[in-house]
Amino acid sequence: MTAPAWLKTTGFYLLxxxxxxxxxxxxxYAILTSLEDGQALFEVNYLPAVxxxxxxxxxxxxxVFGKQILNSVFVATVTVIISLFLAITASFALARIRFRGRGLLLLTILSVSMxxxxxxxxxxxELVRAFxxxxxxxxxxxxxMIFTLPFTVWVLTTFMRALPVEIEEAAIMDGASSFTIIRRIFVPLLWPAMVTTGLLAFIQAWNEFLFALTFLSTDSQRTVPVAIALISGRSEFEVPWGNIMAASVIVTLPLVVLVLIFQRRIVSGLTAGAVKG
Amino acid sequence: MASVELNNVCKSFGSVEVLRDVNLSLEGGEFIVFVGPSGCGKSTLLRLIAGLEDISAGELVIDGERMNDVLPARRGISMVFQSYALYPHMTVFENMAFGLEQAKLSPDEIKARIAQAAEMLQISDYMERKPRQLSGGQRQRVAIGRAITRQPRVFLFDEPLSNLDAALRVDTRLEIAALHKRLADTTMIYVTHDQVEAMTLADRIVVLNAGNVEQVGTPLDLYSKPASQFVAGFIGSPRMNFIGGEIAASQGAATFGIRPEHIDLSRKKGQWKGTVRLTEALGSDTFAHVDTETAGMVNVRLAGAERIGEGETVFLTPQPDAIHLFDDAGRPVRKARAA
Incomplete structure (x- = not known):
C-alpha cells in the first residue's frame, strides 16, 4: 500500500x-528586531511593524565598530590566503612526493584539529606573548591556522591525488619547475576546490570567538564576534538588543555576499576531480 | 641525428628488479619500437630515457653525452603520453606554448613554431579550443603537436594509440609513419604491446620480456629468425604453433614451431592427419584449427577463397624451410633437417 501522490508531495514540502x-x-528575527527601536523591541511580532x-x-x-569590521576582514582574509598557500604547497608534497612517514604526517596534521x-x-x-x-x-x-590548515591541507591533498600524474609529468618534460607546476597547472585545476575550502576557512576565521577574546585586549583591535558580545548599554541593567541585532546583521552580510559570488564555483568544486586530459 | 645508447642499464623499485642489464644502441633518425607483454618493463625503459625515473645502475648516453643526471627538459626529448596528458585548463595554443615559454623562447618564435606544427598536423582550426572540446583523435594530434614544437632530438611515444578506437588507430598509425618520414633526423622510440603496430612502424624492434631484451632486429628479422621461443610466439599473428613431444624430439629439440601460414593443407595426404574443429573466415584468409593425432591442436592459414567444413579430415605438412626448433630453455636449435 502506498500513500497517494498528493500526500507525498505535501509531506515533502512540509518537511x-x-x-x-x-x-x-x-x-x-534578528533583521526584524534590528529595525525596531525603543519599546517596540520588546513587543513580539513576526511581521515587520516599523x-x-x-x-x-x-x-x-x-x-570603533567600523574599525572592528576591518579587523575581521583583515584577519579572515590573511588567514585564508596564508592557509591556501601553505596548503597547496603542502598537499603537492603529500600527494605527489613519496617520502618516509607521509601517512603519519597526514594523520598528525589531522590530529592537530582534534x-x-x-x-x-x-x-x-604563552606563545603569543613570547612572539x-x-x-x-x-x-x-x-x-x-590551527583549525584552517588541517582542513585545507586534507581537502586539497585529496583533490590533488585525483589529478592524473601524467599531466604533471608532461609539465616536467616541458621543463617546468615544481613551483611553476603548482602555479600554472595545479592552482588552475584545483581552483574550485580552493574556493570552496577557502570560503569555509574564511567563515571559521570570521566567526571565531575564544582566541579573539583572549589575545586582544583593546576595543580598537577586536574582531566583530567579540565586539558584539561586549556591546553594553548605558547601565548594567540595559541590554541594547537593537544595536546587537543590527551589528549581527551587518557582520553576516559579507558572508552572504561571498557565498553568492562564489556559488557557482562551490558547486563545481563539489564535482571537481572530473578533470580528464 | 641523435644516437641513443643504453649501457648495462638496470632499474629496481625497492627490491623488485624491473630491468636487468639492458644494452641498446640506437642510431640517429631510427624508428625503434619497444614491444612486449604488459609488465615486461618497456614503459619503464622509456621513462628512464625520458628522465621521469632514475636509472638504478648503468649509463644512458644521448649523442655522446651522459644523460643519467640531466633534467628531463634538458635532454632534448619530447614525449607523447598514453592519455595525451594535455593541460585541461589551457587552450590548444597554450598547451603547445607552455613548454616553449619554459624554454624562454621569444613570443614570435613560439608563434612561428606552433603555426608550423599546427599546419603539419592539421589542427590550425581549433587552436582556441580546450582539450575537452576535442575528439580523441584531435587530442592525440595536439599531444603530438606539443611534442613537435619543442624540436626534440629524440621523440618518445608511450602507447599513443591505445586510447583510440580501431579505425582511428590505423589512420593515426599511418600518420605517425608519415611524421617519421618528415622528421627524418629525429630518433623515435615507440612503446606498444601491439605487435602489428611494432611490425608496421619500426625500423628495428626491441622485444622485451620480464625485464630482459630478448631480441633486437628489423621486423622481418624477428619474424623469420626469432632468437627465442618467446619472440617466435610474440611476433606474428596469429601466433606460431608450438608442438612438443615426439615430433620435436625427433628433430633433437624440445619444441617444434611452425607458423599457421607455413603449413600446407591437403585432403589426401600429408605428414599429420587431423580433424577440423573450428574455422575463422576473415575474408582475405581463413584460419582452421585442426585437431591432429600426433601434433595436438594446430592452427593453419588457408587462402581466402578456399573453403573447408568443420569436421572434415585433413592432412597437414609443415614447410621444411619455415620450421623453428627450440631447446627446453626456449633457445633456438640449429635446424637438423636430416634428423
Missing part, C-alpha cells in the same frame, strides 16, 4: 518548509 524555517527564522534604521546608524557612527580550543588556549597564550603578538591581529592569523 522542506520546516528545515527552511529552522535555518532562516533566527536570522529573519522600519527604523536608527540602530544601524548608531552602530556605524560609533567609530584538540578543543580551550585545551590549547593557555599554551597558545610579542599580544593584542596584535597577527596573533589571530597565527592561531586560526
Amino acid at each position: 522542506v518548509g520546516i528545515i527552511v524555517l529552522q535555518a532562516l527564522f533566527p536570522f529573519y 522600519f527604523d534604521l536608527s540602530n544601524y546608524r548608531s552602530m556605524l557612527s560609533d567609530g 584538540f578543543p580550543q580551550i585545551a590549547v588556549l593557555s599554551g597558545l597564550f 610579542g603578538l599580544f593584542n596584535s591581529l597577527w596573533s589571530l592569523v597565527f592561531s586560526y
Whole structure:
C-alpha cells in the first residue's frame, strides 16, 4: 500500500518548509528586531511593524565598530590566503612526493584539529606573548591556522591525488619547475576546490570567538564576534538588543555576499576531480 | 641525428628488479619500437630515457653525452603520453606554448613554431579550443603537436594509440609513419604491446620480456629468425604453433614451431592427419584449427577463397624451410633437417 501522490508531495514540502524555517527564522528575527527601536523591541511580532534604521546608524557612527569590521576582514582574509598557500604547497608534497612517514604526517596534521580550543588556549597564550603578538591581529592569523590548515591541507591533498600524474609529468618534460607546476597547472585545476575550502576557512576565521577574546585586549583591535558580545548599554541593567541585532546583521552580510559570488564555483568544486586530459 | 645508447642499464623499485642489464644502441633518425607483454618493463625503459625515473645502475648516453643526471627538459626529448596528458585548463595554443615559454623562447618564435606544427598536423582550426572540446583523435594530434614544437632530438611515444578506437588507430598509425618520414633526423622510440603496430612502424624492434631484451632486429628479422621461443610466439599473428613431444624430439629439440601460414593443407595426404574443429573466415584468409593425432591442436592459414567444413579430415605438412626448433630453455636449435 502506498500513500497517494498528493500526500507525498505535501509531506515533502512540509518537511522542506520546516528545515527552511529552522535555518532562516533566527536570522529573519534578528533583521526584524534590528529595525525596531525603543519599546517596540520588546513587543513580539513576526511581521515587520516599523522600519527604523536608527540602530544601524548608531552602530556605524560609533567609530570603533567600523574599525572592528576591518579587523575581521583583515584577519579572515590573511588567514585564508596564508592557509591556501601553505596548503597547496603542502598537499603537492603529500600527494605527489613519496617520502618516509607521509601517512603519519597526514594523520598528525589531522590530529592537530582534534584538540578543543580551550585545551590549547593557555599554551597558545604563552606563545603569543613570547612572539610579542599580544593584542596584535597577527596573533589571530597565527592561531586560526590551527583549525584552517588541517582542513585545507586534507581537502586539497585529496583533490590533488585525483589529478592524473601524467599531466604533471608532461609539465616536467616541458621543463617546468615544481613551483611553476603548482602555479600554472595545479592552482588552475584545483581552483574550485580552493574556493570552496577557502570560503569555509574564511567563515571559521570570521566567526571565531575564544582566541579573539583572549589575545586582544583593546576595543580598537577586536574582531566583530567579540565586539558584539561586549556591546553594553548605558547601565548594567540595559541590554541594547537593537544595536546587537543590527551589528549581527551587518557582520553576516559579507558572508552572504561571498557565498553568492562564489556559488557557482562551490558547486563545481563539489564535482571537481572530473578533470580528464 | 641523435644516437641513443643504453649501457648495462638496470632499474629496481625497492627490491623488485624491473630491468636487468639492458644494452641498446640506437642510431640517429631510427624508428625503434619497444614491444612486449604488459609488465615486461618497456614503459619503464622509456621513462628512464625520458628522465621521469632514475636509472638504478648503468649509463644512458644521448649523442655522446651522459644523460643519467640531466633534467628531463634538458635532454632534448619530447614525449607523447598514453592519455595525451594535455593541460585541461589551457587552450590548444597554450598547451603547445607552455613548454616553449619554459624554454624562454621569444613570443614570435613560439608563434612561428606552433603555426608550423599546427599546419603539419592539421589542427590550425581549433587552436582556441580546450582539450575537452576535442575528439580523441584531435587530442592525440595536439599531444603530438606539443611534442613537435619543442624540436626534440629524440621523440618518445608511450602507447599513443591505445586510447583510440580501431579505425582511428590505423589512420593515426599511418600518420605517425608519415611524421617519421618528415622528421627524418629525429630518433623515435615507440612503446606498444601491439605487435602489428611494432611490425608496421619500426625500423628495428626491441622485444622485451620480464625485464630482459630478448631480441633486437628489423621486423622481418624477428619474424623469420626469432632468437627465442618467446619472440617466435610474440611476433606474428596469429601466433606460431608450438608442438612438443615426439615430433620435436625427433628433430633433437624440445619444441617444434611452425607458423599457421607455413603449413600446407591437403585432403589426401600429408605428414599429420587431423580433424577440423573450428574455422575463422576473415575474408582475405581463413584460419582452421585442426585437431591432429600426433601434433595436438594446430592452427593453419588457408587462402581466402578456399573453403573447408568443420569436421572434415585433413592432412597437414609443415614447410621444411619455415620450421623453428627450440631447446627446453626456449633457445633456438640449429635446424637438423636430416634428423
